Amino acid sequence: MTTEKTMEPLWWGLFSAGGVVAAFLVPIHIILVGFAVPLGWTTDTGALYHIWWVKLYLFVLIVLPLYHWAHRFYFTLNDMGLKAISKLLAVLCYGGAIVGTFATAWILLKI
Amino acid sequence: MSAVRPDPSKLYHRKMPATWWLTNWSYFLFMLRELSSVFIAVFLVVYLCQIYQLSQGPDAYNAFTQKLSSLGWILFHLVALLFALYHSITWFQSSAVVLPLRIGERLISRSIVTALHVGAWAVVSVIVVVLFLALKS
C-alpha cells in the first residue's frame, strides 16, 4: 500500500469515528444537558462525572466528534471559496481538534 | 491515428459561483448537513465548559446549569438538536450506502439498513438515559 504519501486516511478515519459517536450519542446528550436538567425534568449535581469510566466515556463523546467537525468544516470552508488559505484553515481546524483533545483530557483529570 | 484536441484558446470556461450551494435544493441540504458538525462541536464545547465548573466547586456547577435555562440557551439547544438529528439520519443513510449488508446471499435493502440504525440509536439513547438517572446521585 503506497498511501503513506497522504495522511488523509488518518483524518478520514477520525472523521468517521467521530461521525458514528455524534450520530448515536449527541442527540440524547443535548436533551439531557440542554433541556432535562435546566428545565427541571430531573436534577443533577454532576457527581457522576467523577466516576472513572464515565470520564472515559466523556472523553470519547467529546473528542471524536471534534475531529469529525474539523475534517468536515475544513472541506466546507474550502468549498465555500476559501481555497486560497487552505493551509491556514487546516491548521485552525485540525489544530483546534487537537487543542480540544488536550483540553478535554486536562479538564476530565482535573475534576 | 492521434487524438485531435480542441484549440484551448477558443474554449469557453464557465466559472462556478461562490454561491453554488444555493443554486439547488440538493446542494443546499448537503451544506446544511455539513454545517451540522459545527453545532455538534459547539454543543460539546458548552458541555465541556459545564463539566469544567465541577473543578470550581458545586456552586459554580449549579450557576452554570441555571444559565442554561435562559431562553437564549434553550433556543441554541433546540437548533443544535435539530442539526444533530439531521446529522444522525443522514449518517445512517450514508452508512447503508457504504456497508452493503447481506443475509446469506441476499442484499438487505438500504431503507431497512437505515431503519436498523435508527432502532439502534433509539436503544442506545434509552440506555444513556437509564445510566444517567442511575448514576447521577
Next chain:
Amino acid sequence: MAEPTITLNVTRYRPDKDRAPTTQTYVVPYREDWVVLDALNHIKDQMDGTLSYRWSCRMGVCGSCGMMVNGTPKLTCAAFLRDYYPQAIRVEPLVNFPIIRDLVIDMTDFMDKLKSVKPWIIRKEEKPVSEGEYLQTPAELEAFHQFTQCINCMLCYAACPVYGLEPKFLGPAAIALGYRYNMDSRDQGKDQREIIGNHDGIWDCTFVGECSVVCPKHVDPAAAIQRSKVDTTKNWFQSILMPWGQR
C-alpha cells in the same frame, strides 16, 4: 386548430464570433412522445442547421447526448418534453466542462482521467491459455457488475460540485471505473491504481451524492468512492499498526 408548441432556450457559442455564450430561443412543435433530443434534431433539420450538439443512439446506451435540461444534467434522449410542457425548457452544455461550441463540451480531461485509473485487468502472473479461462462465481461477478454499467455520459461530473470547484479531482466515473477493476476477482493490480488513493482521488470527495442521483445507469459512483475510502483507510491503519503483515 393550431398545433401545440413548446419553447426551447438553447445556449449558443460560436468561438470564432462570440466572446461569451448567449441564449437562442426556438419554438418547436410539441409532441407527446418527443424527447428534448427530438426537439434539437427538429431545430437542426428544419430551423437552424448551425446548431451543434452530440448525439448517437437516442436510446440511453451511448452516453453522447448529455446536457443540462433546466439546470439538471440529463441525457436529452431520456428527457421527455411532456415532463416540462407547457413551460419553456432551458438547454445548456454540461456544466464543469469548457464549451467548444454551442452544446458541445471539451471532454479531454474526462478521457485522460478514465485512462489514469488503468481500466484493464492487471495480473501479477498471467495464466497461460492452456490453463483455460479465469472462472468467476456469480457472487464474484456481483461484487463489481453494477460498476461496469457506466456509459461515460459525464452527467456525474456535471452534477459534482467538487469537480466544479477543483478540476484536478479524479471524479465519480473514473473512480467507479477503477473500483470496478479493483473489485474484479480476476484483477491483481490494486497497488497500481494508487492514483485513486492519492490527493485529488477519493479524498477530495465529500459525499454530496449527486453523482449517483443523476446517473442514468444506476452505477452508484458515490458508493464506489465511499467504499474505496473505507478500504483504503482500513489498509492504512493496518499498515501502520501491523507493518509486518504486508503483502
